[in-house]
Amino acid sequence: MQPALTLYHYWRSSCSWRVRWALALKGLPYESVAVNLLKSEQRSDEYLALNPTGQVPMLKVGDRTVSESMAIIEWLEETYPYEPLLPKDPWDKALVREVTMMVVAGMQPLQNLKVTRFYSEDQKQRDSWSQHFIEEGFHALEKKLAPYSGPYAFGHQLTLADIAIVPQVYNALRVHVEMRRFPRMEAIYSNCLKTDYCDKAAPHRQPDAQP
Ligand SMILES: N[C@@H](CCC(=O)N[C@@H](CS)C(=O)NCC(=O)O)C(=O)O
Numbered sequence: 001m002q003p004a005l006t007l008y009h010y011w012r013s014s015c016s017w018r019v020r021w022a023l024a025l026k027g028l029p030y031e032s033v034a035v036n037l038l039k040s041e042q043r044s045d046e047y048l049a050l051n052p053t054g055q056v057p058m059l060k061v062g063d064r065t066v067s068e069s070m071a072i073i074e075w076l077e078e079t080y081p082y083e084p085l086l087p088k089d090p091w092d093k094a095l096v097r098e099v100t101m102m103v104v105a106g107m108q109p110l111q112n113l114k115v116t117r118f119y120s121e122d123q124k125q126r127d128s129w130s131q132h133f134i135e136e137g138f139h140a141l142e143k144k145l146a147p148y149s150g151p152y153a154f155g156h157q158l159t160l161a162d163i164a165i166v167p168q169v170y171n172a173l174r175v176h177v178e179m180r181r182f183p184r185m186e187a188i189y190s191n192c193l194k195t196d197y198c199d200k201a202a203p204h205r206q207p208d209a210q211p
Contacts, residue, residue: 002079003062005030008051010037011206014108014167015069016057020201021163022073026080030059034208037113055112070104073160085160096159099144103164107137111171127175134172138182141165145184151191153184158192166192170203 007023007030009016023030035041035056042054051058051067058067059075066072077085086093109115110133116126148154153161169189172179179186192198203209 006033006060007031008033008035008047008058008060009056009206010035010042011203011209013037013056014171015055017167017170017201017203018069018163019057019059019072019076020206021166021198022076022085024197024200025083025085025158026076028076028080032207034206036208070100073163085158085163087154087157087159092154096154096161099141099153099161100164102137102141102144103161103168107133107168108171111175130171130175131177134168134175134177135181137168138172138177138185142182142184151187153188158195162188162192165189166198 005023005028007016007019009020009032011034035047037056041047042056048054050060050065053067055067057069057072058065059072066075073085086096111130116129119129120126145153150156152158153165165185166189169179169185172182172185179189193202199205
């Protein structure tokens with residue numbers, strides 16, 4: 001039996017939402033530790049001792065820890081292989097990973113708090129920086145996903161790609177990206193939010209959520 005799971009996360013963090021969603025999908029209970037990014041709790045000595053990246057999410061399993069949302073989700077996938085988030089076929093899997101990485105490695109890191117704060121002190125400038133990279137990424141994603149239809153990114157099966165896209169749309173809305181220009185992204189977002197697991201993991205459902 002696995003030791004108890006503890007998730008260190010922040011309600012509005014898109015990377016945290018990915019992991020909360022995977023945990024919900026697999027029906028795994030966990031203890032929740034809120035790390036307030038706006039209060040810089042991710043840079044406290046106590047947190048850095050556990051996770052030197054100074055980022056959330058981080059999963060603690062017994063006395064072991066793992067950070068990086070994709071590493072956490074892969075561990076969950078391998079340890080709890082039901083409700084899989086990756087297709088079996090190697091090519092299909094590569095395509096799901098491609099779209100996932102477009103968001104996780106290509107888009108989200110550019111909107112990270114420490115990046116936008118370094119870029120400018122002005123919130124409007126930060127938002128327009130984020131808009132630029134989100135829009136560029138969403139244009140490419142709309143083209144990549146054009147051959148597929150159905151409620152999710154790759155059709156009728158929820159995959160890791162949806163788990164990456166939905167929190168990214170949430171970030172886009174926060175910086176006022178005009179989502180009507182990205183109908184597939186918008187549809188994936190609203191379809192997924194209608195599912196219990198995505199909704200349960202959503203920012204506004206978290207105990208530390210602010211109005
Ligand atoms: N590649 C990491 C990125 C983690 C990340 O960017 N976390 C953000 C919240 S979504 C964070 O903790 N930012 C803190 C900061 O910028 O100081 C992952 O996928 O987990």
